[in-house]
Amino acid sequence: MLSIIAGVCALAIFMVDAMTPLDIAIAVLYVVVVLLVASTGSRKATITASAICAVLTVLGYLISTPPNSGVAPLARCFVSLLANSTATLLALRAVGNTARLREQIQMLNLTHDAIVVHDMDDIITFWNRGAHEVYGWTAAEAVGQSIHALTRTTFPIPIEHIHDELLRIGHWDGEVQRVRKDGQLLTISSRWALWRDARGNPVAIVATSNDITDRKRAEAALARSEAFLSEAQRLSKTGSMALQPPYSEMVWSTEAYRILGYDRDVTPSPELIAARTHPDDLARVSAARQMLREGKPYIDLEHRLLMPDGSIRYVHFVARRTNAAPLLPEYVGALMDVTDAAVTQEALQRSQAELAHVTRVTTLGELAASIAHEVSQPLAAIVTCGDSAVRWLDRAPPDIAEAQLSIGQMVRDARRATDIIHQIRSMAKKRDPVYERLDLNVLVTEAASLVRREFQANRVEPDIRLAPTALYVSGDRVQLHQVLINLLVNAVQAMASIRDRRRDLWVVTERVQGVRYAAITVRDAGCGFPPADADKLFNAFYSTKKDGMGMGLSICRSIVEAHGGRIWAESPPERGATLRVELPLHEEVLQ
Numbered sequence: 066m067l068s069i070i071a072g073v074c075a076l077a078i079f080m081v082d083a084m085t086p087l088d089i090a091i092a093v094l095y096v097v098v099v100l101l102v103a104s105t106g107s108r109k110a111t112i113t114a115s116a117i118c119a120v121l122t123v124l125g126y127l128i129s130t131p132p133n134s135g136v137a138p139l140a141r142c143f144v145s146l147l148a149n150s151t152a153t154l155l156a157l158r159a160v161g162n163t164a165r166l167r168e169q170i171q172m173l174n175l176t177h178d179a180i181v182v183h184d185m186d187d188i189i190t191f192w193n194r195g196a197h198e199v200y201g202w203t204a205a206e207a208v209g210q211s212i213h214a215l216t217r218t219t220f221p222i223p224i225e226h227i228h229d230e231l232l233r234i235g236h237w238d239g240e241v242q243r244v245r246k247d248g249q250l251l252t253i254s255s256r257w258a259l260w261r262d263a264r265g266n267p268v269a270i271v272a273t274s275n276d277i278t279d280r281k282r283a284e285a286a287l288a289r290s291e292a293f294l295s296e297a298q299r300l301s302k303t304g305s306m307a308l309q310p311p312y313s314e315m316v317w318s319t320e321a322y323r324i325l326g327y328d329r330d331v332t333p334s335p336e337l338i339a340a341r342t343h344p345d346d347l348a349r350v351s352a353a354r355q356m357l358r359e360g361k362p363y364i365d366l367e368h369r370l371l372m373p374d375g376s377i378r379y380v381h382f383v384a385r386r387t388n389a390a391p392l393l394p395e396y397v398g399a400l401m402d403v404t405d406a407a408v409t410q411e412a413l414q415r416s417q418a419e420l421a422h423v424t425r426v427t428t429l430g431e432l433a434a435s436i437a438h439e440v441s442q443p444l445a446a447i448v449t450c451g452d453s454a455v456r457w458l459d460r461a462p463p464d465i466a467e468a469q470l471s472i473g474q475m476v477r478d479a480r481r482a483t484d485i486i487h488q489i490r491s492m493a494k495k496r497d498p499v500y501e502r503l504d505l506n507v508l509v510t511e512a513a514s515l516v517r518r519e520f521q522a523n524r525v526e527p528d529i530r531l532a533p534t535a536l537y538v539s540g541d542r543v544q545l546h547q548v549l550i551n552l553l554v555n556a557v558q559a560m561a562s563i564r565d566r567r568r569d570l571w572v573v574t575e576r577v578q579g580v581r582y583a584a585i586t587v588r589d590a591g592c593g594f595p596p597a598d599a600d601k602l603f604n605a606f607y608s609t610k611k612d613g614m615g616m617g618l619s620i621c622r623s624i625v626e627a628h629g630g631r632i633w634a635e636s637p638p639e640r641g642a643t644l645r646v647e648l649p650l651h652e653e654v655l656q
Contacts, residue, residue, distance in 0.1 A: 067101050067102065067104055067105050068101075068102060068105065068110065070101060071098045071101035071102045071114060074094075074097055074098050074101065075095065075098045075114075075117065075118060075121060078091060078092065078094045078095055078097075078098070078121070079121045079124070079125055082121075082122075082125035082129060083124070083125040083128040083129050084128075084129070085129075086129070089141070090141040090142075090144050090145050090148075091125070091145075092118075092121070092122040092125055092126075092141070092142065092145030092146075092149075093144065093145045093148045093149075095118035095119075095121065095122060095145065095148075095149050096148050096149060096152040098114055098118055099111065099114055099115050099118060099149060099152045099153050099156055100152060100156055102114035102156075103156030103157070103159060103160055106160055107160070108157060108160050108161070111153065111156050111157055111160060112153070112157070115149060115150070115152075115153035115156075118149050119146055119149055119150075122142060122145045122146055122149065123142065123146075126138060126139070126141075126142040177195050177198070178195050178273050178274065178275055179193070179195045179196035179198075179199040179200065179253075179272075179273070179274040179275070179276075180193040180195060180196060180271070180272070180273050180274075181193070181196050181207075181212055181271075181272045181274070182260075182269050182270070182271050182272075183211075183212045183269065183270055183272070184268070184269050184270075185267055185268070185269065185270070186211075187211045187212050187213055187214075188209065188210070188211060188212075189207050189208050189209065189210055189211070189212050189215070190208065190269065191204075191208070192204040192207040192208055196274075199245075199251070199253075199274065199275075199276050200215075200216055200243065200245055200246060200251075201245045201246030201247055202215065202246050212272075216243035216244060216245075217243065217244040218241050218242070218243050219241060219242040219243070220239075220241055221239055221240060221241065222239075227239075227257070231257060231259045231267075231270065232259065232267065235258065235259045236256070236257060236258045236259065237256075237257045238254075238255070238256050238257075239254075239255060240252060240253065240254055240255070240277070241253050241255055250278075251276055251278050252276075252277050252278045252281045253274045253275065253276060253277065254274065254275045254277045255272055255273070255274040256272070256273045256274070257270050257271070257272045258270070258271045258272075258273075299319075299320055299323075302320070302324065302401060302402035302403075302405075303320060303399050303400070303401045303402070304317060304318045304319075304320035304321025304322070304323070304324050304325075304399065304400045304401075304402075305317070305318040305320070305321060305397075305398075305399055305400075306318070306321055306333075306382075306384065306396075306397075306398050306399065306400055307395060307396065307397050307398075308335070308357065308384065308395065308396045308398075309394070309395050309396075310357045310358050310360075310394070310396070315333035315334055315335065316333060317333045321333075321400050324370075324378070324380060324400055324402045325337065325338065325341055325370065325400075326341065326370075326372050326373060326378075335354055338350070339351075341370045341371065341372070342368060342369070342370060342371070343368065343369035343370060343371045343377065344371070345369070346368035346369050349366065349368050350366065350368055353366045353382070357384075357396060360386065360394060361386070362385065362386050363383075363384070363385055363386070364382070364383065364384040364385075364396065364398065365382075365383050366381070366382045366383075367379070367380070367381045367382075367403070368380060368382075377404075378402060378404050379402070379403050379404045379406075379407035379408075380400055380401060380402055380403065380404075381400075381401040381403045382398060382399070382400050382401075383398050383399055383401075384396040384397065384398025384399075385397060385398060447475045447479055451471070451475055453467075453468075453471040454468045454471035454472050454475070457471060498541040498543075498544060498627075499541055499542075500539050500540060500541055501539070501540075501541075501542065502537050502538075502539060502651050503537065503538055503539075503540050503542055503545065504535045504536060504537055505532075505536040505537075505538060505574050505583050505585060505648070506531040506532060506535060506536060506574055507535075508542070508545050508546060508549060509529065509531065509549060509572060509574055509585065510529075510531070511546065512546055512549035512550050512553060513527065513529060513553065513572070515546075515550060516550060516553045516554060516557070519553075519554065519557050520557065520570070523557050523560070523561060523568065524568055525556075525557050525560060525568045525569075525570050526567055526568060526569050526570065527570045527571075527572065528569065528570065528571045528572070529572045530571070530572070530573045530574070531574050532574045532575050532576060532583075534576075536574055536575075536576060536583040536650070537583075537650065537651040538583055538628070538648045538649065538650060538651055539628075539649070539651050539652070540628045540648065541628075544624045544627075544628075545624070545628070547620075547621075547624065548621045548624050548625060548632075548646065549585070551618070551620075551621055552585075552587045552621070552644050552646075553570075553572070553587065555618070555644075556570050556587055556588075556589035556591070556642075556644075557570070557589075559589050559591035559592070559641075559642060560589055560590055560591040562591075562592070563590065563591060563592075566590065567590065568589075568590060569589075569590045570587070570588070570589050570590070571586070571587070571588045571589075572585070572586070572587050573585070573586045574586075576650070577647060581649055581650050582630070582647040582648060582649055582650065583647070583648055583649075583650055584645060584646065584647045584648075585645070585646045585648075586643060586644070586645045586646075587643070587644045587645075588637070588641055588642070588643040588644075589641045589642055590640060590641045591640070591641050591642060592640070592641075593636045593637070593640055593641050593642045594634070594636055594642055595636070596636045602618050602634050618632075618634075621646075625646055625648070628648055628649075629648070629649045630646060630647050630648035630649060631646075631647050632644065632645065632646045632647075633645060
């Protein structure tokens with residue numbers, strides 16, 4: 066449209082210049098034509114229009130000027146051409162500036178940042194495409210309106226203070242809340258810069274903004290998660306740790322600092338953990354550090370800490386190697402304060418030991434007749450052998466050889482009585498477990514000897530089948546005696562009501578094929594128990610006997626499990642009950 070108007074103007078100016086006798090520089094008006102074409106922004110069209118206007122100026126001069134008219138018409142023609150050229154140069158510069166400005170505006174529209182320019186009265190003068198995407202209003206809708214009224218801006222501080230800071234230092238950064246066109250509340254990170262004119266007077270404010278709503282929500286969610294995790298770690302007494310060997314760079318959570326007893330300003334390191342480690346556990350911790358250096362996939366360690374106040378703290382550390390960065394492996398794990406559990410476990414073990422001791426003493430009371438019989442036998446033999454030795458010595462001459470045989474028999478019987486008394490005292494004595502290498506065959510023989518009187522009094526027919534070779538296990542002799550005696554006595558009592566058949570008792574020791582265990586099987590010919598009650602037999606206070614306390618088998622299970630073994634009951638289809646104990650073989654046997 067502008068090109069057409071410019072063409073009409075050029076034609077009109079030419080007609081007036083060429084066809085009228087006016088003595089003025091009509092051709093100067095071609096400047097208007099050049100400016101009209103230049104406003105289209107086309108550099109080529111501007112140059113073309115300028116050239117056409119120059120031709121029309123010369124042509125008009127030739128048509129309208131008669132010969133011998135003097136220099137005045139020529140001077141007017143020259144002035145017109147000069148004006149046209151000057152206007153063309155200025156127009157081309159303006160076109161170039163406009164093109165560069167348009168490119169800059171286009172670049173501003175390419176960015177995802179919201180760029181808004183508003184004057185000192187907050188009236189919007191520029192609104193880029195990023196602002197459209199962030200706020201929802203188009204440039205046509207936004208330009209000319211107040212930015213703060215349009216977006217209902219909420220400032221963290223009074224806007225007057227922001228303006229004061231702008232005037233003082235020329236910029237302001239902060240977060241504001243604004244409302245989108247669709248009503249959604251946004252959190253905006255905004256950076257304002259003051260634009261001054263050549264005289265230094267404030268003209269406008271250029272604001273670059275980003276929508277950080279999602280980031281703020283994520284930060285809030287992360288903060289909540291961290292708070293929840295911190296509280297959960299505090300309640301569970303579990304701290305987080307990360308380690309990058311071989312450089313020993315560590316990261317501890319707040320709870321890990323608390324467990325280890327260090328302030329947060331201390332730089333975490335394995336050396337700090339070693340400094341807190343109980344001296345007796347240093348070798349174990351050093352072995353775990355070596356596993357870390359070797360890149361083992363999983364670390365599981367329990368040890369004690371010796372705190373500055375002299376108290377002992379029990380901790381459990383687990384860590385797993387991550388594969389996020391193969392060239393720089395990292396271990397991520399947890400440090401748990403298990404002091405309460407350890408103290409409780411120790412108290413439980415003491416209680417179990419007390420209960421086991423009481424049970425042993427009770428069992429000895431039940432076996433009083435058997436014990437008296439076992440002790441009286443060697444004592445009676447000692448008396449008999451003593452009388453014999455006296456008679457051999459009273460002969461004339463004395464039979465020294467026979468007397469020596471009788472005295473030797475006395476010594477053997479005395480030692481046998483001493484062993485029985487020592488065994489009984491060990492069972493009655495309150496003591497800590499002493500683990501040693503023991504032969505199960507010997508243990509079964511010793512236990513059976515203590516209840517031999519019970520076998521005889523209850524007409525029980527024991528069939529003891531021992532393994533052909535020694536079955537060595539690592540255990541406490543007194544505790545394992547307690548288990549065996551309990552199983553044998555239970556079997557005898559289970560057959561007390563049997564009248565219609567033999568009261569057979571089978572005891573078998575053997576090495577379990579394919580596994581590293583030795584087994585003891587005790588089977589009676591009693592009435593048995595329902596198969597569904599197999600697990601209940603080992604529950605505390607559960608008993609199949611009317612006057613039973615229900616603690617015997619429960620204590621047996623605790624003892625067997627403390628020895629790394631297992632115990633269970635079976636109800637054979639024919640009759641009776643079977644109790645089986647499996648204990649791990651001694652290391653020397655496995656080697």
